[in-house]
Amino acid sequence: MSKECQVNAMVTEKPHLELVDGPIQMEALRPRIDHPDAGAQGWFVGVTRRTTGDLITETLYYEAHQPMAKREMMKLAQEAVKKFSLLRLVIVHRLGEVPIAEASVVIGCSSSHRPQTFAALEWIMNALKKEVPIWKREVYSDGKEEWVHPDANMDVSGASE
């Protein structure tokens, strides 16, 4: 392989970001983090949980300020690529209803060694939950519904992940 080809193989593609309305298609995403120089691939899948303390969740709904959410996702994705030397990165968030046990968010990345991948998944997920304008609405089995606004001085609680 010529030196030029080697250099090209190292160039990182732009992170793949999506907001989707239906189920997240994991199989279709899988090849997106393939890279010949990767020694580690990792995925984080956030799913709708049924229980929050004593409360039983019936289902969840997500809404977003979509253009801003995409922009914030790109910002944190680019920062993560740089910070953890990621070779590939995929972030997909589902909007609308996300029933119990289904994925609301999927993050996949690859790196030359595993520490970067492990660290990146946690960092990206924490940043996403802080900065990206997406909100979840809990619908509980007792009929109660509420928007989840962490830190807000309101009668809202029960962040799930």
Add this chain to the structure above:
Amino acid sequence: MIIEVLLFAAARELTGRDVVEIEVAAAEQHGERGADTTSPCEEEYGDTGNANCVLVSCIIKALTQQYPELKQLLPSCRIAVDCQYVGPDASVPLGAEVALIPPVSGG
């Protein structure tokens, strides 16, 4: 001037609207109109300033006064201008997209 603010999640639900219009005084308007202005923000402006800009802090104040149902949620909200978070001291140019961003809960 009239500013449109996009609302999401609990803010949208509390007002029953996904966009609200609020009256916020710009600096020169205040100077020209003097006592005529009823803007909640007038005391924050001196004689200088840009008639085509309003401060983010004034938008928040106007929202509190004109949409009291948001009062409890507002202190924990952020403001975004043209899809970027801004601080209270930022000035918002006329025609920019303003959004009220309640604490986010994606993931």
